Amino acid sequence: MTENSERRVISVIVVNEASVLSRITDLFSGRGYNITSLTVAPIPDSKYSRLTIATSGSVRVIEQITKQLHKLIPVLRVYEHADLVEKEMAMVKFPITENLSDINTLCEAYNGKIVNVGENVIIAMVADEPKRVENFLKVIKRYNPKEIVRSGAVALER
Amino acid sequence: MQISGAQMVIEALTLEGVDTVFGYPGGAIMNVYDEIYKQDKFQHILNRHEQAAVHAAEGYAKASGKVGVAMITSGPGFTNAVTGLADAYMDSIPLVVISGQVPMSLIGTDAFQEIDAVGISRSCTKHNYLVTDAKDLPRILKEAFYIAASGRPGPVHVDIPKDVTAQIAEFDYSQPVKLETYKPHTKGNPRQIKKAIEAMADSKRPLFYLGGGIINANAAYEVRELVHKTGIPAVETFMARGVLAHDDEHLIGMLGMHGSYAANMAMSETDLVIALGARFDDRVTGKLSEFAKNAAVIHVDIDPASISKLVNADFPIVGDVKNVVNEMLEISSKIDASKFESWRETINNFDDLHPLTYHEDSEKLKPQWVIERVGELLGDDANISTDVGQHQMWTAQFYPFSRPRQFISSGGLGTMGFGFPAALGVKAAAPQQTSVNFTGDGSILMNCQELMTAVEKKLPVINIILNNNYLGMVRQWQTLFYDKRHSETDLSVQPDFVKLSEAFGGIGYRVSTKEEFDAALKDAVEKNVVAFIEVIVHRLENVMPMVPSGGSLFNMMLLEKKEK
Numbered sequence: 034m035t036e037n038s039e040r041r042v043i044s045v046i047v048v049n050e051a052s053v054l055s056r057i058t059d060l061f062s063g064r065g066y067n068i069t070s071l072t073v074a075p076i077p078d079s080k081y082s083r084l085t086i087a088t089s090g091s092v093r094v095i096e097q098i099t100k101q102l103h104k105l106i107p108v109l110r111v112y113e114h115a116d117l118v119e120k121e122m123a124m125v126k127f128p129i130t131e132n133l134s135d136i137n138t139l140c141e142a143y144n145g146k147i148v149n150v151g152e153n154v155i156i157a158m159v160a161d162e163p164k165r166v167e168n169f170l171k172v173i174k175r176y177n178p179k180e181i182v183r184s185g186a187v188a189l190e191r
Numbered sequence: 192m193q194i195s196g197a198q199m200v201i202e203a204l205t206l207e208g209v210d211t212v213f214g215y216p217g218g219a220i221m222n223v224y225d226e227i228y229k230q231d232k233f234q235h236i237l238n239r240h241e242q243a244a245v246h247a248a249e250g251y252a253k254a255s256g257k258v259g260v261a262m263i264t265s266g267p268g269f270t271n272a273v274t275g276l277a278d279a280y281m282d283s284i285p286l287v288v289i290s291g292q293v294p295m296s297l298i299g300t301d302a303f304q305e306i307d308a309v310g311i312s313r314s315c316t317k318h319n320y321l322v323t324d325a326k327d328l329p330r331i332l333k334e335a336f337y338i339a340a341s342g343r344p345g346p347v348h349v350d351i352p353k354d355v356t357a358q359i360a361e362f363d364y365s366q367p368v369k370l371e372t373y374k375p376h377t378k379g380n381p382r383q384i385k386k387a388i389e390a391m392a393d394s395k396r397p398l399f400y401l402g403g404g405i406i407n408a409n410a411a412y413e414v415r416e417l418v419h420k421t422g423i424p425a426v427e428t429f430m431a432r433g434v435l436a437h438d439d440e441h442l443i444g445m446l447g448m449h450g451s452y453a454a455n456m457a458m459s460e461t462d463l464v465i466a467l468g469a470r471f472d473d474r475v476t477g478k479l480s481e482f483a484k485n486a487a488v489i490h491v492d493i494d495p496a497s498i499s500k501l502v503n504a505d506f507p508i509v510g511d512v513k514n515v516v517n518e519m520l521e522i523s524s525k526i527d528a529s530k531f532e533s534w535r536e537t538i539n540n541f542d543d544l545h546p547l548t549y550h551e552d553s554e555k556l557k558p559q560w561v562i563e564r565v566g567e568l569l570g571d572d573a574n575i576s577t578d579v580g581q582h583q584m585w586t587a588q589f590y591p592f593s594r595p596r597q598f599i600s601s602g603g604l605g606t607m608g609f610g611f612p613a614a615l616g617v618k619a620a621a622p623q624q625t626s627v628n629f630t631g632d633g634s635i636l637m638n639c640q641e642l643m644t645a646v647e648k649k650l651p652v653i654n655i656i657l658n659n660n661y662l663g664m665v666r667q668w669q670t671l672f673y674d675k676r677h678s679e680t681d682l683s684v685q686p687d688f689v690k691l692s693e694a695f696g697g698i699g700y701r702v703s704t705k706e707e708f709d710a711a712l713k714d715a716v717e718k719n720v721v722a723f724i725e726v727i728v729h730r731l732e733n734v735m736p737m738v739p740s741g742g743s744l745f746n747m748m749l750l751e752k753k754e755k
């Protein structure tokens with residue numbers, strides 16, 4: 034298909050039960066859809082979990098994804114967000130010998146801070162829009178990050 | 192009531208009104224088979240292969256409209272059954288398939304005959320369950336039957352570890368199914384229905400595009416009424432054969448790759464497609480961008496994901512096609528049936544130009560003749576199954592179907608080996624009707640072990656083997672698109688089909704003339720025992736007309752006109 038591919042975030046509310054996650058990921062792989070990122074956690078005080086899936090595809094593909102997700106028996110609701118607040122967290126390990134005050138200032142600009150200091154390394158975290166997190170990770174390259182972990186996006190409709 | 196998991200299976204099947212179970216025992220499912228031995232609520236049919244058991248359950252389900260049930264053991268029993276699950280999934284056939292599994296304590300240890308069954312069946316079932324506690328079994332089985340039969344039907348797989356079948360727990364089947372996350376939308380939006388009717392009234396060249404969903408929804412007779420009231424011509428998909436009677440003047444024929452010229456041309460010229468329970472399969476549409484190019488689309492389907500999946504619907508209506516057609520009938524008087532007369536005439540001209548036909552041959556029988564002849568001799572009285580290949584397409588083209596559920600064939604998956612076991616299931620569901628399976632010399636060898644089932648259970652299916660000594664359909668593509676390189680499709684080396692049938696206690700005939708065929712069919716019907724009628728047919732006959740793969744419906748390869 035030659036239609037334009039767009040990044041989209043889809044939230045899925047599912048019953049907490051065995052193999053529900055593989056039902057979702059099987060659907061994506063079986064039908065050839067992308068998953069850019071995926072987060073899952075239980076919804077407090079309920080028997081449901083919420084998945085946030087960042088994906089990409091043409092309008093038609095995105096529509097199919099939401100419909101196919103909805104067809105899965107343990108899926109309660111599927112939201113394909115148009116207007117949403119989206120956040121992602123990243124943690125980065127730096128050698129303690131790097132310029133810590135620079136790193137700290139940068140983290141602050143991205144809603145973050147240094148969260149752990151060890152003998153040889155420090156760990157910093159940021160939490161921001163996925164695009165901005167990406168930017169942050171680009172900027173800190175010069176401080177020799179040893180390890181980077183991203184959480185994947187979570188999102189709520191405005 | 193405190194009973195074992197195995198007893199619960201029997202109780203649940205009984206309460207669901209199941210009268211026939213197809214299956215094959217083995218270690219992990221033995222507790223359930225022990226209870227089957229003790230009961231007399233339903234009959235168990237021992238197929239001779241798990242794949243056949245599931246196909247038989249499919250045939251049973253399609254012929255009866257009820258949920259088909261199959262039972263198998265873990266490991267190889269289950270993997271043998273997977274083709275059946277996939278077949279039922281593609282053709283939306285309601286099944287509950289129960290498999291044994293190794294005991295809970297052994298799951299994940301690569302135990303003897305352990306395989307991750309729910310992991311495998313996930314992508315080819317509507318839903319599946321691994322039961323981890325017998326107390327969940329009544330709920331799960333009840334849900335399984337409900338999910339299989341409701342909404343867009345499909346197979347549900349229930350995997351039960353052996354220790355769970357031995358575990359004692361409370362059995363209460365009276366709780367209603369509570370599935371907050373599964374509520375099929377069965378009633379169409381009345382505003383959309385009204386708009387659809389208005390579009391039909393305004394259109395000049397509307398066309399009903401009838402799909403297999405109509406049969407699943409038991410809506411064929413309502414659809415017949417709608418077609419007749421509106422005067423709008425109709426094409427059927429392969430899966431919808433029998434929705435309209437073959438002699439209905441509004442029926443143009445089957446469309447698609449081997450559809451008739453008139454049906455495909457009507458679809459290419461229409462200005463309004465009215466799709467009822469059809470899913471725009473690639474074998475139906477040909478090249479999508481050229482499919483019904485100038486038409487608006489009304490699409491009625493129970494499955495929202497089928498709507499606008501491939502072809503954009505201008506009037507999407509999610510709902511049970513029976514409900515929706517009934518609502519349409521109430522307001523269909525807005526449509527002036529006489530308005531479409533010239534459109535019907537145009538279509539009749541297409542049909543006169545290139546009618547669906549074949550050329551007889553003085554030397555060898557033509558397979559199409561055999562099918563037409565069975566239609567003449569048995570007609571409405573027979574239920575017709577097929578295997579997969581040329582014979583299947585000829586059956587869809589030339590058999591005079593007159594009612595829904597008369598034609599049972601593997602459409603979506605195209606499973607060779609489907610026909611014979613499916614015909615056994617059909618016979619079990621409709622014993623008073625003749626069950627005929629049109630098959631090929633290739634297909635019949637996949638599941639010919641079912642001769643034993645047929646003899647043992649006195650299921651006198653008549654298998655008509657259209658023997659062209661080829662994997663004919665593949666040979667046809669090789670002839671047309673691979674410069675006649677007939678790679679591995681020549682089946683010159685063959686068993687003696689007559690003796691094969693006789694070896695199991697069935698009867699066999701080898702015929703090569705019309706007279707012999709008539710006599711054999713008559714005899715087989717009278718003898719009332721499973722039969723192979725091997726018909727020696729023209730080897731190189733092609734299924735025509737044909738839309739080459741990826742081509743447009745209006746660009747068909749046509750039957751060559753006969754030189755006079």
Ligand SMILES: Cc1ncc(C[n+]2csc(CCOP(=O)(O)OP(=O)(O)O)c2C)c(N)n1
Nearest residue numbers: 580581582605607631632633634662663664
């Ligand atoms: C299980 C399976 N394997 C392979 C195929 C591919 N295939 C489709 S039609 C066909 C030939 C079938 O030959 P036969 O049963 O003799 O029927 P004919 O086309 O000759 O009528 C084959 C191999 C299939 N559909 N199913």
Ligand SMILES: [Mg+2]
Nearest residue numbers: 631632661663
């Ligand atoms: Mg053949």
